[in-house]
Amino acid sequence: MSREVVVPGDLLDDSGQKEAGSNAYKEGSEVYAERVGLKKEGSNHVEVVALSGKRYEPQRGDLVIGTIIEAKPSIWFLDINGPSDVGMHVNEVPWRVDFGETTKYLDIGETALMKVYHVDEQREAQVTMKDRTCRKLEGGTTITVPPSKVPRIIGRRGSMIKTIKNNTDCRLFVGKNGVIWFDGEPEEVSHVRDAIHMIVDQAHTSGLTERVETFLDEGPEAVDPPTE
């Protein structure tokens, strides 16, 4: 199934019947693309599924992985691979943090899994760790991939990530912001990292889950080349 790649300024709809969905804008009765991506039509709107870019657009409810870059007496600021740094107030962590004691709990350079709980009209995001999946991440390491590839790494109903977890002894978290944390023996970590790069490079091909399974199970030599 092939869909049309559109670029900024391309006309998506001129019926006057449709609203602009994400990555699209409306001018009079016409809807245009504002980013490079795939045109996707709904019954009463038309949108663009973005393909380009490496930065994360915060969405409420997303689980993301970030690193502390600044700590003030009652708030931390984190880098989450987005357009701006995000704040996390001391009320948004599962610990009781006294004024001025933020770095006792999370110090600059430390990494955590957290949730986006608010995005304002200015696209400024705030994150929380008051959710049982959220935690400080210790050990292991992270890599960053384009956030547009994250749905493929997770797979339909988590199928791809299950494949990775079932075939390696790695612990793994995939942040919606494209930051991926994993921990395990060095060989296993290398293996998972290569599998993720394979998914990113071949995100558009079919039969990818099977190839990733073969890759993890039998090594790179056993994998057939992708078909477009």
Next chain:
Amino acid sequence: MAKADAPDLLNHEGLRIAERDPVNDEYTYGRGKDELRPIEIEAGVLNRADGSAYLEWGENKVLAATYGPRECHPRRDQDPAEAVVRVTYNMAPFSVSDRTRPGPSRRDREIGKVTSEALEPAVLTQLYPGAAIDVFIEIIEAEAGTRCAGLTAASVSMADAGIPMKGLVTSCAAGKIEDDVVLDLSREEDFHGEADLPIAVVPKTGDVVLLQMDGDLSADEFDEAIDKAYEACYDIHDLQKQALVDRYQGSATNGGNR
């Protein structure tokens, strides 16, 4: 340089210089008055930048990279209402026949300024208040028309970075040689010609967002030059779009990243 040194810019058939042999100073003719030099654009060529493009236009070789939207430093550059678009235009020291000192010259700073003002109207800046969109243009090799080449590449790099835009921005020049208004001056034509008029256009809206001119044109010639450059921008716009489609076409099969 004395004008006496000038090669014939048009041959007896009215054709322009198409190629030169720099060692023997010999010229081959064959380019028409409304013909662009060959242009090739490739999107997504750098690892580090959020978006990038490489462009060859005649003998111009240009790289453009976009970072952002990102935190705006220094804070005094920030606009609380919208994102700022900052352009740095720079020529590599070996890009021209007489080596230039590294770092942006006054000319480079001026081009950076007018380029940012040309690119900004196409960007949906209100989506990222307080943020910076930083665009870097590096001229690796210069022939003539580097500002047009740089701007055209910069717009592709911004789209490659996923910057939301109303449309792309495209640039081209027209000029005057041997009393004729022609499209897209080459090195010899720029040097020995009578006028150069680079413009940039947002093809989606039709707005002219950059205009510079030097030389000597009558009002009629000025009109003709704008028309020629304006029309050519739409052809170049097709090349920009194609470069982006080529880069992401693979992702279009199988429903993309879903």
Next chain:
Amino acid sequence: MSDDVVSDIQRQYLVDLADKGRRFDDRGLDEYRDVSIETDVINQAEGSAHVRLGGTEVYCGVKMEMGDPYSDSPNQGVITTTAERNQMASPDFEGGPPRGPSVEVSRVIDRGIRESDAVPLESLCIEPGEKCWVVYLDVHCVDFDGNLFDAGSLGLLAALMTAQIPNHRHDLGEPEPLEIRSQPIMTTAVKIGDEILFDPTDLEEKVSSPRISVSTDEHGRIRAAQKSLAGGFQPEEIQETIRRSRRKAEELRSNVLETVKK
């Protein structure tokens, strides 16, 4: 403030790997990333090269102009080397006038070429005390993933070896190749934990304590060296690194020679 934050866990992970003799990209400790060198890429330059060293990409140019010799060396030409850390190449590179890191790269690359007499300065003399060639060597980094020292040195050597003296521009006859007397190769290593790793990536450079760059000629002689970044080496670590550098330099040199022959 920087766009690219190195987290504690990334840092610790690289240190733990190094302890096991490993690297994050699975390279051996002495192993270089893929090197590709293309020459004659810029018509406006007398010599040029485009180098990719893993994710680091540089353009190198040799420009020659006619100038005045220094009064204390009337029989010699002049060479100046400049390397730029363009903001295009990394979110960590700063605009404005060159600062310490850019100046250091320029000077260290320059010493490797100058001290090995790669381009004999007397060969650049046109008319003693009157006219000489001034040779500008420029490294222009457009994409950065560590080890600009080696990428720039490789590119400049390739550019010099394919450069043509522009005699025709000054009524001095036909263009002719530049005289190249030696082929200096720079190798750079960093220390992470207690291990020495060659050809560091950007992340490895950020995590490492000290770094050392060594330039050796084709006779295995050492012509320039520089320790940089915070932290220190034990003397025996330096000696061992230099032994390994000499071996690596030979591999890299044959790569350059192959490219240049084409």
